[in-house]
Amino acid sequence: MTRTLRKVALPIGVVALGLVLLLAFAPTREAVLAFLNGAFGGRNNFNLYSTLSRFAILLGVAMSVLVSFRAGLLNIGAEGQLVLGGLTAAMIGVYLPAPPLVVTVSALLGAMVVAALWAMLAGLIERATNVPLLIGSLLLNYPAVYLASYFVSHPFRDVNSGATQSFRILREAGLPRFTGTILDYGIVLIGITALVVIVLERTSVFGYRVRMQGYSVGFARASGFPTRRLYYRTLMISGAIAGMTGFVAVFGMNQRFIDGMLTAPLYAWTGIAAVLMAAIIPWVTPITAFFFAALATGAIGMERSVGIPREVGQIIQAIIVLYLSGVAGKMLSGRDGKGR
């Protein structure tokens, strides 16, 4: 426990620093209130629910990143996996002629499979040709994002609307909302997934092997772990979680795929930031993901009421990552970063 504490001591210090910075940007009482109101208040707690919606997406991305990083795999392709998951879900949601429940389930499965395959593609490229996973997974983001953008601006565009977006998904197939709120049940789905990841990482053989492989591939191989299978499975699980998150964004929040809805808020990079801030410790990750979600919606609230631009949230987030680069880096480089 003391070891864990030592690891999280600095992140906590940095959170405090971030809050101080926030206050420096927003020195008035009014601005602080606007921030808190933006993150947690609003009429009928509207803003709290939008923080929670954002938290659901960030938690999903962060869990996807966590699974990879924990195994020492530097998969930074969460963006492409998220977008392809969302796109697949939207296509199934709009075009599959089936009863609502079937549409919902097949959209979820489709999104997970497509995103898992996309994540695995970067792995296949690394293992077959030595192109580092870091670079392969990153480069694959661009075709994915452009493809989604093409789909909703040309062949599958909602021609009745001015925006570049897909048609609305089958109305009854969308995720239900908690009564009287804008929050949908996607958060439950992602919350359960996060819980499963956290518990299995600690208790299952697979979780143990993944962790050991992350600390030292040599040890994993010498112990006779199936490192190759672990490598692909980890990547596919990581991708599948990102795909599920894309499904939740499309079937919950927006009920359609809107161009840029998953890239403009920098979900993928924020998810990576949350994992790094948690020093790659699973149970800390939901806390940091929530912190970043509140930071973003709070900043939007400040922009609305006191005119302090919302980008301040992103800037603070970046500064936190920069200050953490030393500690989180030790966590990463204790792993040899190759995972093979």
Add this chain to the structure above:
Amino acid sequence: MFFDSALMDSIPRLFTPVLLAAIGSALCERVNVFNIALEGMMLIGAFFAVVGTYYTGNALAGLGVAMVAGALSGLVFAYFGVTRGGDHIIVSIGFNVLAIGLTAFLLGQIFGVSGQFDDPRIVQLPRIDLGPVADIPLLGDFLSGQSILVWFAVIMVFVVHWFLKNHKYGLRLRAAGQNDAAMRTVGVSPEALKTSALITCGTLCAMGGAQLSISNVTLYTDGMSAGRGWIALVIVMMCNARLLWVLPTALLFGLVDAFGFRMQGLGLPQQLTESVPYVLAIVVLMLVFRNRRARLAR
């Protein structure tokens, strides 16, 4: 006609930003700094070039402002990545987000707009007219009337190549990448060398950004660097940081970009042509790395 003057004219314009960033990246690679913040540094350069040009009415002054901002970017990276000893990948991720946030923030604060800023006061960088050469069909369009940065970038390839090969500090830079302890024993600080390489890299990336915002067009849009920093990184990886290879490889990507624009003109959707460089990057990387162990500086 496909190979017409417009296409030839666009190739140097498109490959210059990538080439400038690639030279900077090669320098970082040589000192064993894994800088994947090129993207953010270019964005900073593109933004501050517009700011400088807008307030002075002079594109060269704008370029100067961009270079200063780029040098500061390199310094920020060096503080976190070298002085504080942070992981370079994480510093880069943080820096790229910082660049996106900071440019969007300042765009609103300085110009009161969001997304895009466009003003007649933003003028273009000077162009070099080669006189009679301009009349040669195709080649004239390729060589003449290009911005000063195009020529600067090409000359820099050879200058930096010579510098690394022959100059005392160039040799030290290369040594710093290989063995820090040996550098210290002879009384040279590897940290100082790494910092200077990062500052140079930031400056070059910012110049690449300036080529985007005050030469290719005269406006700033959010996310203007559009992944070119990553392409530059990939080029350096392909060429193993050897500058004489970087030039033709950057030219290849410029050609692909130019073809892409042409295909858009022929009605192919922008999203598909824009993803071609990335697909090409993956394919070429696969071919190059197939017989080589990844030499990832970490």
